[in-house]
Amino acid sequence: MSETTPEGAILQRDKETWAIVPRTPMGMLSPDILERIAAVARKWNIPVIKITSGQRIALVGLREQDVEAVWADLGRDIGRATELCVHYVQACPGTAVCRLGVQDSLGLGAELEAKYVGVDFPAKIKMGVSGCPLSCGESKLRDVGVTGVKQGFNVHFGGNAGSRPRVGDQVGENLSRQEALDLVDALLTHYRVHARKRERTARFVERVGIESILAAVR
């Protein structure tokens, strides 16, 4: 194995093979995307294809020397999985198809994904957007969560589902779509400037207090 990590690849527990995760915003797929992934998996004998908790498709078990060519064949952007940046925005179907949806979670999720993909942060960021308070987009357990309600959107900040789970603080209620986007931006800008390196939003909120964050962004 070489000293350098192949671009967009994660070493697996066998310490020999690699996994890659193509970028699939909000888990939205199409026949073309699925056919391309299937063709690439067949061509390169990729042994494991796994849907992840972040609404992405992981291709697992690649040989190091194949990673670059597999990415070229996929023709898709890298879904970040280890870097200090936004890893993904997950979203439930919302008003696009769900009969219980009251807000457009897929549309708002797409807007957030496009806005923050490629932006560096002190630690990884995961976002969840839900189209109603049932929160199938896991909004309250993500660094940034937006939940549709009849009157608009609620915003949560500082959630985490890891080894020290934390329900995000509700920091906005009944906001318009633009107000929700502006609040998310203000929170992330503040976090970007004031958090320590590798400090997730949950730990940042615990350290400095949600009140101090809200005082700074309002």
Ligand code: SF4
């Ligand atoms: S959160 Fe609400 S809108 Fe979204 S999938 Fe669940 S029930 Fe449907």
